[in-house]
Amino acid sequence: MTSMKELKSQASSSSTNEWRAYDVFLSFRGEDTRKGFTGNLYKALCGKGIDTFIDDQELRKGEEITPALMMAIQESRIAIVIFSENYASSTFCLKELTKIMECIKHKGRMVLPVFYHVDPCIVRHQKGSYAKALADHESNKKIDKAKVKQWRLVLQEAASISGWHFEHGYEYEFIEKIIQKVSEKINRRPLHVAKYPVGLESRVEKVNSLLEVESNEGVHMVGIYGMGGLGKTTLACAVYNCIADQFDSLCFLANVRENSMKHGLVHLQEMLLHELGEEKDHKLCSLNKGVSIIKSRLHGKKILLILDDVNSLEQLKALAGELDWFGSGSRVIITTRDKHLLHVYRVERVYEVEGLNRKEALQLFGCNAFKTQKIDQRYEDISKRVVLYSKGLPLAVEIIGSDLYGKTILEWESALDTYARIPHENIQEILRVSYDGLKEFEKEIFLDLACFFKGAKLSDVKNILCCGRGFSPDYAIQVLIDKSLIKFEDYSVKMHDMIEDMGREIVRLEAPSKPGERSRLWFSKDILHVFKENKGSDKTEIIMLRLLKDKKVQCDRNALKNMENLKILVIEEACFSKGPNHLPKSLRVLKWCDYPESSLPADFDPKKLVILDLSMGHFTFRNQMIMKFKSLREMKLSGCKFLKQVPDISGAPNLKKLHLDSCKNLVKVHDSVGLLKKLEDLNLNRCTSLRVLPHGINLPSLKTMSLRNCASLKRFPEILEKMENITYLGLSDTGISELPFSIELLEGLTNLTIDRCQELVELPSSIFMLPKLETVNYCV
Numbered sequence: 021m022t023s024m025k026e027l028k029s030q031a032s033s034s035s036t037n038e039w040r041a042y043d044v045f046l047s048f049r050g051e052d053t054r055k056g057f058t059g060n061l062y063k064a065l066c067g068k069g070i071d072t073f074i075d076d077q078e079l080r081k082g083e084e085i086t087p088a089l090m091m092a093i094q095e096s097r098i099a100i101v102i103f104s105e106n107y108a109s110s111t112f113c114l115k116e117l118t119k120i121m122e123c124i125k126h127k128g129r130m131v132l133p134v135f136y137h138v139d140p141c142i143v144r145h146q147k148g149s150y151a152k153a154l155a156d157h158e159s160n161k162k163i164d165k166a167k168v169k170q171w172r173l174v175l176q177e178a179a180s181i182s183g184w185h186f187e188h189g190y191e192y193e194f195i196e197k198i199i200q201k202v203s204e205k206i207n208r209r210p211l212h213v214a215k216y217p218v219g220l221e222s223r224v225e226k227v228n229s230l231l232e233v234e235s236n237e238g239v240h241m242v243g244i245y246g247m248g249g250l251g252k253t254t255l256a257c258a259v260y261n262c263i264a265d266q267f268d269s270l271c272f273l274a275n276v277r278e279n280s281m282k283h284g285l286v287h288l289q290e291m292l293l294h295e296l297g298e299e300k301d302h303k304l305c306s307l308n309k310g311v312s313i314i315k316s317r318l319h320g321k322k323i324l325l326i327l328d329d330v331n332s333l334e335q336l337k338a339l340a341g342e343l344d345w346f347g348s349g350s351r352v353i354i355t356t357r358d359k360h361l362l363h364v365y366r367v368e369r370v371y372e373v374e375g376l377n378r379k380e381a382l383q384l385f386g387c388n389a390f391k392t393q394k395i396d397q398r399y400e401d402i403s404k405r406v407v408l409y410s411k412g413l414p415l416a417v418e419i420i421g422s423d424l425y426g427k428t429i430l431e432w433e434s435a436l437d438t439y440a441r442i443p444h445e446n447i448q449e450i451l452r453v454s455y456d457g458l459k460e461f462e463k464e465i466f467l468d469l470a471c472f473f474k475g476a477k478l479s480d481v482k483n484i485l486c487c488g489r490g491f492s493p494d495y496a497i498q499v500l501i502d503k504s505l506i507k508f509e510d511y512s513v514k515m516h517d518m519i520e521d522m523g524r525e526i527v528r529l530e531a532p533s534k535p536g537e538r539s540r541l542w543f544s545k546d547i548l549h550v551f552k553e554n555k556g557s558d559k560t561e562i563i564m565l566r567l568l569k570d571k572k573v574q575c576d577r578n579a580l581k582n583m584e585n586l587k588i589l590v591i592e593e594a595c596f597s598k599g600p601n602h603l604p605k606s607l608r609v610l611k612w613c614d615y616p617e618s619s620l621p622a623d624f625d626p627k628k629l630v631i632l633d634l635s636m637g638h639f640t641f642r643n644q645m646i647m648k649f650k651s652l653r654e655m656k657l658s659g660c661k662f663l664k665q666v667p668d669i670s671g672a673p674n675l676k677k678l679h680l681d682s683c684k685n686l687v688k689v690h691d692s693v694g695l696l697k698k699l700e701d702l703n704l705n706r707c708t709s710l711r712v713l714p715h716g717i718n719l720p721s722l723k724t725m726s727l728r729n730c731a732s733l734k735r736f737p738e739i740l741e742k743m744e745n746i747t748y749l750g751l752s753d754t755g756i757s758e759l760p761f762s763i764e765l766l767e768g769l770t771n772l773t774i775d776r777c778q779e780l781v782e783l784p785s786s787i788f789m790l791p792k793l794e795t796v797n798y799c800v
Contacts, residue, residue, distance in 0.1 A: 042073040043206045045096035047116050049107050057136055057191060058102055064195050070202060085115055093119050094127060097265055098205060100198070101178060102134045103143050108153035111163065114171040121174045124234040130205065130265035133183035134198065144179035146172055177234065205265040211257040211272060216387035216418075219380040220251075223373070224258050227353075230369040233263045236322070236349035241340070243362035244355045246373035247504040247516060248451045249415030252355040253328050255373060259353065260326055267324040267350070271295035273339065277331040277453075285338045286310055292325070292339055293317065307338055315345045322349040330356045331457060336365050357454050360502030375412025375516075382407055384414060388421025402432050409436065411517045419446050442528075443521040451522045454503050464489070465496035466505060470523025471540045472564050472590075474515045481513055487630035487653065488562070488588040488609040536560065551575040558584040567594040577601040608651075610634075618642040618662065627651060635659050635679075641667050650674065658682050658703075668692045676721070681705040688712040694737060697721060705729055705750070716740040726750035734779070739765040747771060752797070755779050764789045773797040 044065055048058045058074075065072040073092040085093075093099065099120045107113050123129040135143065142148045157168045186194050213220070230242045244252050253274070264270050271292050273279075280288055289310035290303065296318070304310040323346050327339055340352050354367060362370055376384060385406055386393045395403050406424075410416035420439070424432050458466060465485065473481045478497075485493040500506045507514040524542070531537035535546035536555035541563045548565075550556050554576040560583050567573070573596050580586065581602040588609040599617035603610070605625040615637030620626070626649045633656040640662050648671040655672070656679040657663060663683045669675070670692040676699060680686060686707045693702075694714030698721050704710060706729045713733070718740040719725075727733060728750045736751070739762040748771045757779040764786035772787075774780060775797045783798070 042092060042096040043070045043098065044072040044202060045092055045099045045120075046072060046074045046102070047099060047113070047120060048102035049104050049110055049113055057186075057195075060191060061100070061102075061195050061198065064199055065202065068199055068203060070199075070206060085112075085119060089116070090119065094123055094129075096129070098130045098132060098202060099123070100132050100134060100202075102136055103138055103140075103179070104136050105138050105149050106153070107138075107143075108146075108150045108171075108175065109156070111157065114157075114174070117178060118170060118174050121177055121234070124266075125228070127228075127262065131178060131181055132198070132201065133178055133181050135179075135183065135185040137187065140179050140183075140185055144176055146175060150175070181236070208264055208270065210261040210264070213257045213261065214251075214254050216384055217254070217258065218384040218387065218414075219376055220255065220258050223255050223371075224262055227255065227259050227371050228262065230371060231259070231263065231351050231353075233266055233351065238348060239343040239346045239350045239352070240369060241343070241352040241354065241365075241367045243359075243367040243370040244353065244373060245357065245359045245362060245370060245504060247413075247519060248357060248454055249413045249447065249518070250373040250375060251414045252357075252373050254414075256326050256328055256353055256355050260324065263351075264324060266322075268322045268347075269296045269318075270324045272326045272328065274328045276327050276335050276339070277329045280332075280335055285335065288335075288339060289314060296323065311338060311341060314339075315341060318345050318350075319347065321347040323347065324351050324353075326353045326355075328355045330354050330361065331358060333361065333364060336361075358503050360499070363502075376414055376417065377412065378407060381410060381412055381414075381417050384417045385410075385421045388418050389424050391425070399429060399432070402429060402436070405436060406432075409439065409517070413447075413516065413518055415450055416444070416447050416518055419444060443518065443525050447518060448522050448525060451518060452526070454505055455522065455526065457503070458499070461491070462496045462499050465493045466500055467523050467527055467540060468493075468562065469497075469500070469506060469513055470515065470520050471527060471542045472562065473513050474520050476513055478508055478511055478513055484588065484590075484609055484631070490608065530559070541565075548573065551579045554579050554582075556580060556583040558582065561585055562588040564588070564590040564592075565594050566592045571595060572597065575600075580604060612637065615639050630654070632656070638662055640664065648672075653677065655679070661685060664688070666690050666693060669696070672696075674698055677701045679703040680707060681726075683707050684709060686710050689714060691715055694718065694740075700724070700745075702726070708732060713737050717743075719743060720745065722746050724748040724750075727754055728773070729753045731755050736760060736763075738762050741765065742767055744768045749773070752776055757781070759784055759787070761786045763787055767791060769793055771795045 046058065046062060062072055062074050073096055093116070101117060101120065120131060124131055142150055146154055154168060154172060157163050158165055184194065184198060227242060227244065231240060244256060246252055260272055273288060273292060276288065286304050286307055289307070293314060304313065325340065327335070330336060336354070346352070354362065356362065359370070382395060382403065383393045385403055386395045389403070390396055406420055407417070410420065424435060455463065455466060468485060469481070482493055482497070501508060505515070505519055527538055527540050530539060535541060536550040537557045537559045539559055539561050541547045541550065541560060544565060544567055547563060552574045556579055563586065571594065573594050575596060575598070577598055578601055580600045583604050585606050586604045587606055589607060590609070590611040592613045595614065596616045599615060601621055603621050603624040606628060608628050609631040610629060611631065611633040613636050615634040618638050618640040619642045622643065628651055629649055630651050631654045632649070632652060633654070635656050635658040637660055639657060639660050650671070650673065652672045652675055654677040655675060658679050659682040661684055663686050665686070665688040666680065668690050673696070675696050678693065678699060678701070681703045682705070684707070687709050689712065691714040694717035696719060699719050700721050700723045702722065702725045704727050708729065708731050710730045711732050711734065713735070714737050716738040720741065720743060722743055723745050724747065731753065733754045734757055736756050736759055738760050742765050744767045746766050746768045749766065749769060751774045753776045756777055761784045763784060767790065769790050770792050772793065772795070
C-alpha cells in the first residue's frame with residue numbers, strides 16, 4: 021500500500037486528477053486509526069490482497085477533506101463506513117460520509133456500513149449519542165444549520181443500507197464475513213468499455229440518475245435508445261462497471277437481437293441463469309419452463325440485468341418478464357434502437373443517447389487517427405471536415421479515424437471525397453441493421469425520405485407520399501421515428517447524414533452503374549444522363565430534379581416513355597426548352613415548376629393522377645378543354661402567365677384544392693368550378709385580369725376562398741345552397757361593387773375581409789345574419 025507520505029505528495033503535486041483506483045476506502049473515527057477493530061479489519065483486507073485506503077491524521081487539514089482523501093473516496097470501488105458510538109461527534113467524519121454518499125449517487129460506488137457496538141436504529145434515527153452529537157453541532161455558531169440538516173439525511177441514508185451489526189462475539193469471525201463479501205465484489209471482472217471512452221462520464225451520470233441505485237426500494241427498468249453507432253452498448257457497459265458492486269448478482273446479455281436469431285430465446289434464458297450463478301450447464305426444455313425457473317430463482321435477490329440490443333417484445337417477456345420477478349433494489353437496463361418497444365413494455369425511465377459534441381468528436385478522432393487526443397496542426401482543417409461529416413456519430417469517428425491513421429493529407433482528402441460519394445461499408449453495415457428490421461412498406465417510406473425529403477415539412481411529405489404511394493405513410497413514419505431512423509423537429513423531417521447516406525446507398529446498389537434502373541432518382545447528374553440518353557426503365561418509381569434555373573436541360577422528349585411504373589415526378593428550378601412527348605399512366609404526382617408546354621401530352625391518361633402542380637409554367641389547358649382527372653385532388657397552376665381561362669372541370673369530381681393565384685392573364689373561370697362538391701380550398705389571389713367567376717356556387721366542402729387583389733372582378737357569385745364548412749372569405753382590394761343577399765347562406769363563415777374595396781358602397785343586411793361570423797375587416 022502507498023505510504024502516507026507518498027499519498028500527501030501525490031495529492032499536492034497532481035493537477036490532472038490522476039490517481040490509481042483502490043478497492044476499498046475505510047471511513048471511521050480518526051483517533052482509532054491503527055488499533056482495535058479498524059486496524060484488524062485493515063490488516064485482514066490487505067492480507068487478502070485487497071487494495072485498501074485507510075485514513076490518517078496526517079492527511080487531514082483541520083476539519084477539511086484534502087484532495088488526496090477526496091480522490092480516494094471517488095476512485096475506490098467500495099467504501100466501508102464504520103459507525104461507532106462517537107462517530108457523529110466528528111464533523112470531519114460527517115463531511116467524509118457526505119462525500120461518500122454523493123459518490124453513490126453520481127459515481128455508482130458501493131457503500132457497506134458496519135455498526136460497531138451501536139444499533140443501526142440509533143444511527144438511522146439519530147438517537148442516543150448521535151442525537152447529542154448533532155444537537156451540539158446545531159448549537160455551534162460556527163456550523164451552518166443547513167449543513168447539520170444535510171448530515172442528518174446522509175446518516176439516515178447510510179444507515180438504511182444493508183450492512184453488518186457487531187454487538188458481541190468473535191471479532192475475527194465478523195471480520196471474515198466482511199472480507200468474504202468484499203472479495204466477492206472486487207473479484208468481479210469489469211466489462212471492456214472502449215479503448216477511448218470519450219464523453220462517457222456525463223452520459224453515465226445521466227443514466228445513473230434514472231437508475232437511483234442508492235435506493236433499495238422497488239425495481240426500476242431503464243431504457244437506453246438511439247440510432248445505431250451512437251454507443252448504446254458502450255454506455256451500458258460503463259454503467260455496469262460503475263454500479264455492479266452494489267448488487268447480489270449480475271448479468272450482461274450482449275447482442276440479444278443477434279443471438280436470439282442464431283440460437284433462440286431458450287438459449288438466452290440458459291445464459292441468463294448461468295451468468296447469475298443459478299444454473300450450471302442446465303438445459304431448458306421450453307421457453308415457458310425458462311420463464312418459470314427465472315422468476316423463481318431471481319425472486320428476492322437484488323440483481324443487475326442488462327439486455328443489450330433488444331428488438332422485440334418476445335425477448336423482453338422471456339428474459340425480463342415483470343417487475344415482480346426481481347428482488348427489491350434490482351435494476352434492469354435495456355438498450356434498443358426502438359423507442360416504441362420501451363413504451364409498449366411500459367419502461368417509463370428512458371434515456372436517448374446523445375451524439376458527440378464537436379469537442380468530444382475531435383478528441384475521439386485524435387485518439388484514433390493520431391493515437392493522441394491532440395490533433396496535428398497540419399491536419400487540423402481536414403480533421404474538422406471529418407468531424408463535420410460524422411455529425412457526432414462515435415462509430416463513424418472511430419472507423420474513419422482508424423482508417424486514416426498514418427496516411428498523408430492527400431490520402432485523407434481522397435478518402436473523404438470517396439466517402440461523400442460511396443459511404444464507408446463498415447459504418448453502413450452497422451446502420452443497416454435498423455433498415456433490415458423494417459417491413460417492406462416501411463422500407464419503401466424510409467428510402468423515400470432518405471432520398472428526397474430530409475428537411476422537408478412533414479405535412480407536405482405526408483401529402484406527397486400518401487398521394488404518390490396510394491396509402492397513408494403515418495404509421496410507417498412513426499415506426500421510423502421509434503426506431504431512431506428519423507426525427508420530427510420544428511414540423512420538419514430530420515435525419516442523421518449517415519442514415520441518409522445509408523438509404524441512398526441501398527438505392528444506388530440496386531444498379532450501381534445504371535441509374536436508369538434504380539427505383540429512385542435524386543442526383544441531378546444521374547437524372548440528366550437518363551433524360552438525355554433515354555435510359556429510363558420500368559424500375560424507376562420516383563424522380564425529383566432540382567437545378568439552378570439558368571441551367572439548360574438537354575432532354576430526349578421520349579425519356580419518360582419506358583418508365584411505366586413512375587409514380588412521382590417532381591421538377592424544380594430546372595429550365596427545359598420542350599416538354600415530354602409521353603407521360604406514364606402510372607403517374608400519381610406531377611409537380612413541374614416552369615412546365616414548358618401549354619398542355620399535357622395528348623396520349624397521357626391521367627386517371628391515377630392525384631396531384632398536378634404546374635406552377636409558373638406555360639400551361640393553358642390547350643387541347644384539354646374537358647378535364648377527365650377522376651383521381652385528382654390538388655391542382656396548382658399558380659403564376660401561369662399564359663393561362664386565360666379555366667375550362668369545364670367537372671371531370672375532376674374529387675378535387676379538394678384549386679390554386680390559380682397570380683395568373684395575371686386569367687379572365688374567366690368556368691361555372692363547373694362552382695359546383696365541385698369536394699372542393700375545400702379555392703385560391704385566386706392576385707389574378708388582376710379576372711372578371712368572370714361562376715354564376716353561382718354550391719361548394720358544401722369549401723373551407724377557404726380567397727380573391728384578394730383581383731382588381732378587375734366586379735361581381736361575386738350567388739350562393740346557391742347552405743355552405744356550413746367555409747370559415748374564411750378574402751375579398752380585399754377587389755373591384756366588387758356589391759355582395760349578393762344570398763351571402764347569408766355561408767353559415768360557417770367566421771372571418772370576412774373586404775377592406776379597400778373602392779366600389780363596394782354598402783354591405784347587404786343579410787351579412788349580419790351569419791351565425792358564426794366573428795371578424796369583418798371592412799374599410800374603404
